[in-house]
Amino acid sequence: MPLRFSKMHGIGNDFVVLDCRQHPFALTATQIRALADRHTGVGFDQLLSVEPARDPACAFYYGIWNADGSPSGQCGNGVRCVAAWLHRAGALAVGDDVRIESPSGPVTVRLLGADQVTVDMGEPVFEPARIPFAAAAAAKHYPIVVGGDTLQIGAVSMGNPHAVVTVHDLADPALQRLGPLLSGHERFAQGANAGFVQRLDRGHLRLRVHERGAGWTLACGTGACAAMAVLHQRGDVNDTVMVELPGGCLRIDWAGPGHTLWMTGPAAFAFEGEWPVPAVA
Numbered sequence: 001m002p003l004r005f006s007k008m009h010g011i012g013n014d015f016v017v018l019d020c021r022q023h024p025f026a027l028t029a030t031q032i033r034a035l036a037d038r039h040t041g042v043g044f045d046q047l048l049s050v051e052p053a054r055d056p057a058c059a060f061y062y063g064i065w066n067a068d069g070s071p072s073g074q075c076g077n078g079v080r081c082v083a084a085w086l087h088r089a090g091a092l093a094v095g096d097d098v099r100i101e102s103p104s105g106p107v108t109v110r111l112l113g114a115d116q117v118t119v120d121m122g123e124p125v126f127e128p129a130r131i132p133f134a135a136a137a138a139a140k141h142y143p144i145v146v147g148g149d150t151l152q153i154g155a156v157s158m159g160n161p162h163a164v165v166t167v168h169d170l171a172d173p174a175l176q177r178l179g180p181l182l183s184g185h186e187r188f189a190q191g192a193n194a195g196f197v198q199r200l201d202r203g204h205l206r207l208r209v210h211e212r213g214a215g216w217t218l219a220c221g222t223g224a225c226a227a228m229a230v231l232h233q234r235g236d237v238n239d240t241v242m243v244e245l246p247g248g249c250l251r252i253d254w255a256g257p258g259h260t261l262w263m264t265g266p267a268a269f270a271f272e273g274e275w276p277v278p279a280v281a
């Protein structure tokens with residue numbers, strides 16, 4: 001039985017979305033990697049499943065797997081696409097606030113239009129043990145040796161682990177080497193999404209992310225939130241920031257008594273398709 005899917009993207013961070021509301025998700029890591037292959041499969045940065053809610057306070061659950069088959073706790077660009085997918089499926093109306101459960105907990109989405117979504121991404125977590133990141137105590141800067149270089153990083157979780165490095169020039173060729181090394185650094189026990197951020201001014205950031213399990217992507221929603229959270233904690237940015245990524249821009253607002261982060265941006269459909277699932281490898 002071929003697998004029907006929707007191909008979508010959030011400013012170039014691309015996804016395969018599966019409707020698992022009636023049929024449970026049942027792909028192995030090997031099958032996920034086969035589907036992710038950009039030459040012999042469909043190709044994606046992440047695979048997303050839309051499933052019935054497990055938490056009665058949520059309307060739906062969505063699952064997240066990287067191209068390498070590894071699971072993740074959160075996907076900012078992905079949850080905007082799930083909201084747009086639910087709207088096209090007639091399960092979400094423009095203007096509704098809907099709680100959607102993710103592997104790291106619920107987020108609240110609000111469709112501003114058929115292809116514009118704002119999401120309450122929740123509160124950034126700076127406590128090292130909850131990121132997880134090996135450190136004696138929480139700090140605004142952590143010295144870390146990466147490939148022989150000593151970097152000063154920020155570390156934070158948005159439901160998934162992020163390392164944030166401020167740089168003067170995103171075109172620095174050293175980033176090509178540092179990205180994968182930082183993503184796989186031993187102090188991040190579950191790996192990390194490595195974000196390199198250039199601060200243009202207090203309201204504008206430029207960001208590139210080497211994602212855990214997917215490599216360099218055109219955009220990373222939780223990465224934009226992580227960069228904002230780290231720089232806001234240092235007092236270096238305003239409460240509203242535009243984050244420019246290679247694939248496009250996201251708006252991040254720091255708001256609410258619990259210091260939640262709102263991320264606003266587009267969600268786009270590319271095509272619908274079918275994939276002949278290979279026998280379990």
Ligand SMILES: N[C@H](CCC[C@H](N)C(=O)O)C(=O)O
Nearest residue numbers: 072075076077160220221222
């Ligand atoms: N690679 C990430 C998941 C996808 C995050 C990104 N695509 C986003 O939009 O937040 C991880 O393993 O934590």
